[in-house]
Amino acid sequence: MSDDEIKMVVAVVRPDKLGDVKQALAEAGAPSLTVTNVSGRGSQPAKTGQWRGEEYVVDLHQKVKIECVVSEIPAQDVVDAIADAAQTGEPGDGKIFVLPVEDAVQVRTGESGPEAV
Amino acid sequence: MSDDEIKMVVAVVRPDKLGDVKQALAEAGAPSLTVTNVSGRGSQPAKTGQWRGEEYVVDLHQKVKIECVVSEIPAQDVVDAIADAAQTGEPGDGKIFVLPVEDAVQVRTGESGPEAV
Amino acid sequence: MSDDEIKMVVAVVRPDKLGDVKQALAEAGAPSLTVTNVSGRGSQPAKTGQWRGEEYVVDLHQKVKIECVVSEIPAQDVVDAIADAAQTGEPGDGKIFVLPVEDAVQVRTGESGPEAV
Ligand SMILES: Nc1ncnc2c1ncn2[C@@H]1O[C@H](COP(=O)(O)OP(=O)(O)OP(=O)(O)O)[C@@H](O)[C@H]1O
Ligand SMILES: Nc1ncnc2c1ncn2[C@@H]1O[C@H](COP(=O)(O)OP(=O)(O)OP(=O)(O)O)[C@@H](O)[C@H]1O
Ligand SMILES: Nc1ncnc2c1ncn2[C@@H]1O[C@H](COP(=O)(O)OP(=O)(O)OP(=O)(O)O)[C@@H](O)[C@H]1O
Ligand SMILES: [Mg+2]
Ligand SMILES: [Mg+2]
Ligand SMILES: [Mg+2]
Numbered sequence: 001m002s003d004d005e006i007k008m009v010v011a012v013v014r015p016d017k018l019g020d021v022k023q024a025l026a027e028a029g030a031p032s033l034t035v036t037n038v039s040g041r042g043s044q045p046a047k048t049g050q051w052r053g054e055e056y057v058v059d060l061h062q063k064v065k066i067e068c069v070v071s072e073i074p075a076q077d078v079v080d081a082i083a084d085a086a087q088t089g090e091p092g093d094g095k096i097f098v099l100p101v102e103d104a105v106q107v108r109t110g111e112s113g114p115e116a117v
Numbered sequence: 118m119s120d121d122e123i124k125m126v127v128a129v130v131r132p133d134k135l136g137d138v139k140q141a142l143a144e145a146g147a148p149s150l151t152v153t154n155v156s157g158r159g160s161q162p163a164k165t166g167q168w169r170g171e172e173y174v175v176d177l178h179q180k181v182k183i184e185c186v187v188s189e190i191p192a193q194d195v196v197d198a199i200a201d202a203a204q205t206g207e208p209g210d211g212k213i214f215v216l217p218v219e220d221a222v223q224v225r226t227g228e229s230g231p232e233a234v
Numbered sequence: 235m236s237d238d239e240i241k242m243v244v245a246v247v248r249p250d251k252l253g254d255v256k257q258a259l260a261e262a263g264a265p266s267l268t269v270t271n272v273s274g275r276g277s278q279p280a281k282t283g284q285w286r287g288e289e290y291v292v293d294l295h296q297k298v299k300i301e302c303v304v305s306e307i308p309a310q311d312v313v314d315a316i317a318d319a320a321q322t323g324e325p326g327d328g329k330i331f332v333l334p335v336e337d338a339v340q341v342r343t344g345e346s347g348p349e350a351v
Contacts, residue, residue, distance in 0.1 A: 008214065012268050013341065022158075022176070032212075034129050034157035035177060040268035041256075059256070060269060069214055079339055079346075086341050093341035095266075095350070097242065097303055100336060102217060105196055107130065107203050107210035112196075116212070125331065139275075139293070149329075151246050151274035152294060186331055219334060222313055224247065224320050224327035229313075233329070 004114050006101040007075035011066045012040060013086040013094040018064050024085035030073045032117075036065040044091060061092060069101060071114035121231050123218040124192035128183045129157060130203040130211040135181050141202035147190045149234075153182040161208055178209060186218060188231035238348050240335040241309035245300045246274060247320040247328040252298050258319035264307045266351075270299040278325055295326060303335060305348035 013021060018035065025031060039060040046059035070078055075098050087093055106116040130138060135152065142148055156177040163176035187195055192215050204210055223233040247255060252269065259265060273294040280293035304312055309332050321327055340350040 006214075007336070008216065011341075032157070032159050034155050034180070034182065036153055036155045036182070036270055038268050038270045040266070042266050063268070065268065065270070069212070075337075079337070083339050083341050083344060087344070089342060091342060095303070095341065096339040097240075097335050098337040099216060099242065099333060101214050102124070103192075103196070103215040105200055105213040107128075107200050107212065108206060108208060110200060110204070123331075125333065149274070149276050151272050151297070151299065153270055153272045153299070186329070216333060218331050219241070220309075220313070220332040222317050222330040224245075224317050224329065225323060225325060227317060227321070 004071070006069060006071045006104055006114055006117055008099045008101050009068045009070065009075055009078045009082065009096060010099060011082045011086065011094060011096040012038065012063045013066065013082070014088070014092065015062055015064050017086040018066070020085040021066060021082050024081040025068060025078065028073065028077050028081040030068055030070050030078050032068065034067045038063050038065045042092065063094060069104065069117050071104070071117040121188070123186065123188045123221055123231055123234055125216045125218050126185045126187065126192055126195045126199065126213060127216060128199045128203065128211065128213040129155065129180045130183065130199070131205070131209065132179055132181045134203040135183070137202040138183060138199050141198040142185060142195065145190065145194050145198040147185055147187050147195050149185065151184045155180050155182045159209065180211060186221065186234050188221070188234040238305070240303060240305045240338055240348055240351055242333045242335050243302045243304065243309055243312045243316065243330060244333060245316045245320065245328060245330040246272065246297045247300065247316070248322070248326065249296055249298050251320040252300070254319040255300060255316050258315040259302060259312065262307065262311050262315040264302055264304050264312050266302065268301045272297050272299045276326065297328060303338065303351050305338070305351040
């Protein structure tokens with residue numbers, strides 16, 4: 001038990017790491033998650049390229065956002081599982097953020113609080 | 118008035134419940150919302166099926182995420198309205214989370230704080 | 235330095251303002267961001283129209299959501315940069331919300347805390 005605290009772990013990672021992250025989360029005991037297709041950029045300047053003689057700029061890269069709300073499992077375990085599964089060591093591996101959550105409700109049962117996560 | 122507090126209510130529900138949720142929110146006095154197409158899984162193990170003799174696994178289900186930031190209307194009223202409108206009683210009905218928000222700005226006017234929500 | 239605090243600035247703006255917002259954020263020293271295609275409605279009642287003699291209701295408008303997590307740069311600077319770049323003065327310009335973030339991890343390095351943002 002993590003003292004009734006609820007956290008939302010938000011990770012933005014490479015799309016081809018989604019499968020590994022899902023498996024790592026299930027193994028960490030936190031299988032529930034929500035996935036969104038996003039695009040983004042990090043701290044590197046935009047890359048320029050050439051296509052049929054035209055110069056173009058790639059400044060947003062396809063990523064997936066994974067949101068995983070937990071209460072029984074410590075957020076740190078979820079963060080570690082995601083970071084480990086998503087890492088390649090190359091620029092663009094992504095970021096993980098931990099946000100506080102004040103309440104949760106399971107729609108099917110109407111139950112609320114940490115037990116509802 | 119809920120004491121100047123701003124909350125973000127984040128709900129992940131069945132796509133075919135979006136219409137009912139929008140109507141319920143308007144009736145609760147909280148019509149403003151942002152909708153994202155997402156996919157996700159809850160606590161049930163993945164389902165396996167057969168297609169043309171091949172086994173496949175359905176592990177992510179299409180859902181919609183609804184974000185509704187409120188200040189005058191209590192977050193609890195918004196949560197109750199969504200939960201009531203989105204419930205079928207079957208597994209997969211979704212979850213609702215309440216997050217703290219520290220500030221809000223209305224872009225058109227530049228106004229900030231709870232009044233800007 | 236803003237005292238080790240990490241904030242997530244969430245903005246929902248007109249899609250055709252994304253370019254201006256990206257440039258404004260880069261100029262403000264906060265180039266990193268995540269973009270999601272969303273739809274939504276604000277406080278105005280839905281608009282009705284006519285198409286081939288049929289009445290229809292437009293109640294969700296296409297928007298983009300921009301998430302920008304910062305620690306060194308004050309969240310207020312990011313909010314101001316986005317609001318300034320996204321404003322037209324017409325209804326529908328969007329909203330900006332500031333959420334607290336408790337921790338951040340850079341996946342490539344495993345580094346955590348405000349330095350990892
Ligand atoms: N501060 C941030 N705010 C919001 N989204 C971010 C932030 N930093 C990174 N992201 C998201 O994560 C994705 C990957 O970022 P990336 O890994 O390139 O970060 P970085 O800081 O440049 O680190 P690296 O040097 O390892 O590339 C971005 O495309 C963006 O979607
Ligand atoms: N802890 C969570 N974190 C993030 N997203 C979640 C979480 N739990 C559920 N979701 C989202 O809500 C959707 C529906 O979840 P679901 O209703 O199946 O939850 P559940 O815990 O399995 O409850 P039930 O037993 O009623 O099915 C998931 O597909 C996912 O997108
Ligand atoms: N309270 C809110 N919660 C969640 N999303 C919101 C909220 N208010 C606005 N949005 C998002 O921002 C988009 C634009 O909103 P909009 O600018 O129309 O807000 P408004 O309050 O009606 O202000 P205005 O009078 O300037 O139009 C909406 O389509 C929705 O996606
Ligand atoms: Mg990078
Ligand atoms: Mg379920
Ligand atoms: Mg409006």
